[in-house]
Amino acid sequence: MTEQTPAPAPTPQATPVAGPLTVREISADEAVETLLELGGSFLQTPAWGRAKAGWRRTHLGWFDASGARVGAGLVLSRTIPRLSRSYAYLPEGPGLPWDVVATDPAAWLDPLVAWARANKAFALRLGYPVVSRIWDREPVKKQVVDNGLLSFTSLPTAVDNPAARTLEAWLDRNHWLPLGADGVAVGQPRLLCIVDLRGRSDAELLKGMNQQWRRNVKKAEKAGVQVRAVGPEGLDTFHALYVESAERDNFLPRPKAYFDVMARSFASDGSDGSDGPVSARFYEAHVDGDVLASALMIRFGRTFSYLYGGSTERNRDARASNALQWQAMRDAAAAGCEAYDFRGFNTSLGATSPLTGLLLFKLGAGADVVEMVGERELVISRFWHLAFEKAMAARIAINKRRKAARASGDAADI
DSSP states (O other): OOSSOOOSSOOOOOOOOOSOOEEEEOOHHHHHHHHHHHTOOGGGSHHHHHHSTTOEEEEEEEEOTTSOEEEEEEEEEEEOTTSSOEEEEETTOOBOOHHHHTTOHHHHHHHHHHHHHHTTEEEEEEEEEEEEEEEOHHHHHHHHHHHOSTTGGGSOOSEEOHHHHHHHHHHHHTTOEEOSSTTOOSSSOSEEEEEEOTTOOHHHHHHTSOHHHHHHHHHHHHTTOEEEEEOGGGHHHHHHHHHHHHHHHTOOOOOHHHHHHHHHHHIIIIITSSOOSEEEEEEEEEETTEEEEEEEEEEETTEEEEEEEEEOSTTGGGOHHHHHHHHHHHHHHHTTOSEEEEEEOOTTOOTTOHHHHHHHHHHHTTOEEEEEEEEEEEESOHHHHHHHHHHHHHHHHHHHHHHHHHHHTOOTTO
16 A cells, blocks of 8 residues: 555545535635635536536535535536426535535435426436545556456455445435446546655655656656646647547547637636636647647646646657656645546456556556545436437437548538
8 A cells, every 4th residue: 555545635624514404506716615625626616617518507505504605516417408407417526525424415415406306407416526445556557467457346455435335325225326337437437546645755756656657757857858838729739649649549539629618618717827726737748849748637726637648659768758747746746736636547448458558657657546436326307317318319329420421421411
């Protein structure tokens, strides 16, 4: 086990609140204030809400009997076409004192369900940001190298959180159904790779890396790799490298427009160089101006997150990707962050998948594997839930036909 337990979203020790609790709408600024206090996710911020085109966003606050605001969350809602019924989703949220919530989930979640019902939501989906289990990196690496990832979750854990077991048991009894299994990608990932930054110097962080990583950091220094952080102007370079990586590793890249919306959404919260509550940057690793690797990073509160990245085959011996992550990690520690979040991975990947190499890359950087309670869904109205699923299936089918038509050069009948 690492010297300190990694924490994806470190939170201060919470104290019991005066009930009963109520939920009502609050302003975006109020939501950010509470999320910062409780260590909430960047996926609960107004900036993320702006980035999700096609979703209506609502900021909610939890209030105790004294009127004090003790929690906050971002609800993203998607409505069935031509109807007022909606699907409500809180990714990696809400921001609550989860150590207290686990002792009495009903007191905190029932008011949210009541709000959802009153606002004609037919289903409610939450990404519960509670640490469930933690694995050391060394056994995980051996399992990946020897057998791939299919049996990963059967490995012994270094940490098994009893509060998570209590919460999961309550969720099961109250029909909150888990989405995905063993890390299979559904919504936001349940299994994360986290480097614990708390109280660690640069030398200690470097020591936590494996030998190959330390060797590559030195190679990058000798090759003259420099790393800089830029704003939205780094989009074009980033996307070109990201697409090159997708072609090389055989995965479907997101379009540039997706990242353009994200960059502009976060720009109004400080990524233009000001000190906003959320900081989004494109990190670029270059040699004499030739950018060899680029990555999109987001900092919110005490967590620094790596979202997407890409690199070129040019000058691969310069080890630009290692240099980029190492600089970002040091910047995160210098900014007072407590966790460097490499984000998630999918355990259904086979041993030969190129993305398995990405997992080994993250583990080699000193990350441990952290499992969250993850995403659960409560169906409020089965009738409208089924109608929504059929509407989404029809939309997916239409989009597939459009893509096929574009690929064939004939879209006249779509």
